Amino acid sequence: MAQHNTQSASHHHKGFPWSHVFGFVLSLVLTFAALYLALYTSLPFSTIITVIGIMAFLQAALQLVMFMHMSEGEGVTQTISIIFSFFIALVTVGGTVWIFFTM
Template sequence: MNQHTNRFPISHVIGFLMSLVLTLGAAWVALKTSLPAKTIMTFIGTLAFVQAAIQLFMFMHLREGEDRRTNVINIIYAFFLAIVIVAGSIWVLTSGHSHG
């Protein structure tokens, strides 16, 4: 039996707690500060990037595995999909107002 399956997933708990702190920090900055909107958006975007990196390492086991090239290809593909989804959503939501 593999000893790895019997261990407590402490990295998952740490990753969850770190993600929770980052999310609550972003909510606090957005709701409780009087910073300019551009500063708030930059701060939230930075926290989102950090949280994505934490999730890649803690939950997706990016450090594990023998084939590093496959991991890099998968990350590039995921970034491509994220950009397409976000840009497509913004395009659809903003172009609908011009036809109404």
């Protein structure tokens, strides 16, 4: 009986995790596309930076949904955690850039 209760409480994943493989491959494609864009194209610098920024945002969103299971969870608590994480990332990157330019 105790074995049955622990089995029903745990989440069962059946089959091969194709969505994770797809997310991983798509992340690799976005990474290598950004590398190709930076190293092998003759586009203007501002265009390269803009496109790489867009691809970075897409990859972050992809990883949040596919690997961090953003679509699952409690809702409000998860949203507040993500907003706080973005705030910390923004402060870290913004503070680093600010320090570099004021030295």
